[in-house]
Amino acid sequence: MKYSIFSLARAALSGHKNWQRTWRDASPKDRYDVVIIGGGGHGLATAWFLASEYGIKNVAVLEKGWIGSGNAGRNTTIIRSNYGLPGNTGFYELSMKLWERMEQDLNYNTMVSQRGVINLYHSDAQRDAYARRGNTMRINGIDAELLDLAAVKKMIPFLNFDNARFPVQGGLLQRRGGTARHDAVVWGYAHAASALGVDIIQNCEVTGFVRDANGKVTGVETSRGKIGAGKVGMAVAGSSSRVAAMAGLRLPIESHVLQAFVSEAIKPLIPGVMTFGAGHFYVSQSDKGGLVFGGDIDGYNSYAQRGNMPVMEDVCEGGMALMPMIGRVRLLRQWGGIMDMSMDGSPIIDKTPVDGLYLNAGWCYGGFKATPGSGFVFAHLLARDTPHEEAARFRLDRFRTGAMIDEKGQGAQPNLH
Amino acid sequence: MRIACPFCGERELGEFTYLGDAKPVRPAAGASEDEVFDYVYLRDNVAGETSEHWYHGGGCRAWLKVGRNTLTHEISSVEPAAGAGARQAAK
Numbered sequence: 120m121k122y123s124i125f126s127l128a129r130a131a132l133s134g135h136k137n138w139q140r141t142w143r144d145a146s147p148k149d150r151y152d153v154v155i156i157g158g159g160g161h162g163l164a165t166a167w168f169l170a171s172e173y174g175i176k177n178v179a180v181l182e183k184g185w186i187g188s189g190n191a192g193r194n195t196t197i198i199r200s201n202y203g204l205p206g207n208t209g210f211y212e213l214s215m216k217l218w219e220r221m222e223q224d225l226n227y228n229t230m231v232s233q234r235g236v237i238n239l240y241h242s243d244a245q246r247d248a249y250a251r252r253g254n255t256m257r258i259n260g261i262d263a264e265l266l267d268l269a270a271v272k273k274m275i276p277f278l279n280f281d282n283a284r285f286p287v288q289g290g291l292l293q294r295r296g297g298t299a300r301h302d303a304v305v306w307g308y309a310h311a312a313s314a315l316g317v318d319i320i321q322n323c324e325v326t327g328f329v330r331d332a333n334g335k336v337t338g339v340e341t342s343r344g345k346i347g348a349g350k351v352g353m354a355v356a357g358s359s360s361r362v363a364a365m366a367g368l369r370l371p372i373e374s375h376v377l378q379a380f381v382s383e384a385i386k387p388l389i390p391g392v393m394t395f396g397a398g399h400f401y402v403s404q405s406d407k408g409g410l411v412f413g414g415d416i417d418g419y420n421s422y423a424q425r426g427n428m429p430v431m432e433d434v435c436e437g438g439m440a441l442m443p444m445i446g447r448v449r450l451l452r453q454w455g456g457i458m459d460m461s462m463d464g465s466p467i468i469d470k471t472p473v474d475g476l477y478l479n480a481g482w483c484y485g486g487f488k489a490t491p492g493s494g495f496v497f498a499h500l501l502a503r504d505t506p507h508e509e510a511a512r513f514r515l516d517r518f519r520t521g522a523m524i525d526e527k528g529q530g531a532q533p534n535l536h
Numbered sequence: 537m538r539i540a541c542p543f544c545g546e547r548e549l550g551e552f553t554y555l556g557d558a559k560p561v562r563p564a565a566g567a568s569e570d571e572v573f574d575y576v577y578l579r580d581n582v583a584g585e586t587s588e589h590w591y592h593g594g595g596c597r598a599w600l601k602v603g604r605n606t607l608t609h610e611i612s613s614v615e616p617a618a619g620a621g622a623r624q625a626a627k
Contacts, residue, residue, distance in 0.1 A: 360581035371577040373556070374606070419554040420606050422583045427537050427609075429550035462577050518577040531576050534554060 122226055141227075142309040145318035150347035151179045153501055154339055155354055156325050156362060158182025159191040160301075161479055161486065162354035163308035163319070164494020165501070167225075170315035172495070173502035178317045179348075181341060183324040187305030190357055193424075193456030194487040195379050195413050197392050197403065199236045199296035200261055203252040206512030206524045207465060212261050213509045214492025215295060221491060227307030229299050230406070235391035236296030239271070239278075239441075241285045245396055249291040256293070264292045275390065279443050285397035287441075297391060298403050304490055328366050328476070336366065336475035352477040352501050354493075357422075357457035359480035366473045370480065371462040371518045373533040376455045377416045377484045378426035380434065382448045384408030393441070400437030409451060412438060416458060416484060418534045425455040458484045464536030465524035468497055469506065469515040477501055478515060483536055537609050542616055542625055543596040551594030558587040558601050558617070583607055589617055598624075 120126065120139045130138050153169060155162045158180045169175040182188075198218050200211035217224075218231050240246045246265075253263035267289045272280065280287050309319055320343065329338035329345060338347040355362050363370050389404040402412035414434035417426045431453065438445055461467060461481030466489065471478050479497045482489060496507035506513070517523055518531075529535040540546040557579060563571040584607055590600045598621040603613035616622040 360579070361583055369574075369578045369580065371579070373579050373581050374583075419604075420556070420581065420586065420588070421609065422606050423609050425609075427549050429548070432550075519573050532556075534556070 122228075141306050142313035142319060145179070145320050147179065147181075147320050147323065147341070147343050147346050148318065150338070151318070152177040152349045153352060154178075154346060154348035154350075155180045155352045156339065157189075157354040157356075158186035158319060158321065159189050159354065159356070160187070160304050160308065160490035161356070161482075161493045161497070162352075163305060163312055164490050165352060165354060165479070165497045166317045166319075166494075167308045167312040167315070168495045168498035169502060170312055170317055171224075173498055175502055176316040178312075179346065180312070180317060180319050181323045181325060181339070181346070182319070182321045185321050186309055186319060187302055190456045190458070190486060191301055191305050191490075193379065193454055194301055195401065195403070195411050196298045196301045196405075196487060197236065197296070197401065198231070198299055198488040199293055199392070200488075201236065201238070201252065201256060201263065201291070201293045201296065202526065203255045204524050204526055207526065208255060208259050208261070210492055210496070210509045210513070211488065212259065213495065214489050215261075217491035217495060218299065219295075221299075221304075221307070225307040225311040227303065227310050229303040229307045231299045232297045233295050234297040234403075235292060235294045236394075237266070237271070237274070237290040237292045237391060238394045239287050239290040239396045241288055241397040243288075246288055253291050262293060262295050264294070266290045266292055275393065277388070277444065278441055282440060285395075285440055301487060308494070325362065325365070334474060336473055348475075350475055350477060350501055352479060352497060354479040354497065356459040356480055356482045356486055359459050359478070363471070363478070366471070366476055368471060368473065370467075371531075372481055373420050373460045374422055375416045375418070375458050375460045375534055376421040376423060376426045377413065377458050378430055378434070378453060378455045379411070379413040380431075380450060381405070381452045382410040382412075382445070383451045385410070385448060395437050395441045398433070398437035398440065400434060400441065402438065410445065410448065416460070416534060417455075421455075422457055423455070424457055458482070459486075460533035460536060462518055462531040462533060463523040463525040464527055464529065466493070466513050467515050468493065468500060468510045468513040470500070470504070471515065537611070539590065539592075539600070539602060539611060540614050541592050541595055541598070541600065542614060543598055543621075544592065547592070547595055551592060553591045553593050555589040555591065557582075558589045585612070
């Protein structure tokens with residue numbers, strides 16, 4: 120169905136009893152041109168771009184649980200394109216441009232809100248680093264403004280500017296950044312992909328790969344039977360190592376838990392997205408009024424989708440350092456998601472050494488903002504067998520060749536990225 | 537998660553720092569590029585029982601070898617890592 124002001128009026132006048140399903144819950148066919156493993160944002164976006172941009176419509180998205188039940192439903196919904204290194208800068212801006220036209224493309228309200236992202240700086244050195252990043256962005260045609268203390272005070276006057284240890288000196292602002300409704304992004308891609316003929320198959324866990332005499336992947340074994348495929352794409356961040364192991368691959372990835380938090384709803388307070396530069400704390404306010412925030416990953420390998428107390432304390436301390444008045448606000452919910460932490464903090468979108476198997480992984484804790492861009496370039500790779508120019512550096516072999524994209528400069532220690 | 541340090545007793549997680557999988561062994565100086573690449577970059581990333589190195593920085597400052605399940609966070613064993621700590625524990 121197509122959504123419009125008229126469909127909304129019709130449904131409202133008939134008591135909201137005549138809404139059709141947003142997307143079609145399919146059963147598996149024997150064979151597809153492309154099978155995508157993982158019905159999260161990235162997998163569904165890939166399927167939609169394959170069908171809409173590259174003309175490949177005989178596509179299935181296989182999801183172990185229900186669509187959006189993994190990290191697509193566990194993030195803090197922030198979108199931005201303020202990256203400093205070649206490889207990342209252009210890719211995330213491609214993604215941001217796709218966010219800006221997503222609702223028109225998909226005919227779905229994904230509540231993209233460009234309310235601005237500000238990274239606060241607290242020292243001269245940090246100001247210089249942010250100035251450099253802002254300049255890199257502007258040279259690449261991305262909006263960035265370096266704000267001084269007076270400008271930050273005008274924009275967000277309620278911060279603790281008198282903090283003697285971590286004084287706010289200013290911030291780097293990307294006005295085009297903001298937030299989007301994470302579940303609606305999943306449903307929107309499912310809606311649009313399904314309308315173009317993509318089969319979205321839930322409760323379908325991949326249990327192995329089908330390979331021919333030459334080792335080429337020709338399909339997948341699943342909990343709902345064998346499904347043949349011309350090509351298989353993996354978009355299962357959090358479980359990449361486990362799925363790749365079924366094809367005999369070891370990846371430069373560790374799975375780590377990242378926690379996120381929501382407070383009880385309060386009146387409108389925070390205008391956009393803010394990050395505390397002296398620790399690791401980022402916060403926005405949802406349209407329902409809750410403060411949505413997070414910080415560091417817990418730091419140890421985990422598949423448990425829940426974290427521990429020390430990081431909870433650390434994140435809340437970061438919030439208190441920035442805005443002491445939130446100390447009276449109660450925490451409503453807290454959860455954990457499993458991050459594909461790569462060895463340099465940047466993603467991998469590439470063919471694998473196994474013929475017919477393609478990899479989209481290593482999103483660390485930055486996967487949500489990348490959703491449309493990731494789907495676009497992964498669809499390009501699957502359709503054309505060559506990387507999209509904006510993803511040409513996200514190669515699997517860069518760890519061997521030394522062409523790392525390490526924004527933080529931490530080296531091969533995934534829990535520090 | 538709480539870790540029972542063999543030197544200090546059971547302590548809260550905040551006292552410990554994580555290094556990672558205890559299985560990879562540093563290759564010898566003359567090892568091939570493949571072996572070094574494997575050691576530095578590739579991981580088994582086990583879902584289930586695993587053995588890891590943790591550092592008790594907020595206590596005795598010993599390196600520990602911890603058996604832990606990455607699916608449940610359940611800790612099955614804690615012992616001193618090879619080296620000075622293990623020698624001290626053996627006395």
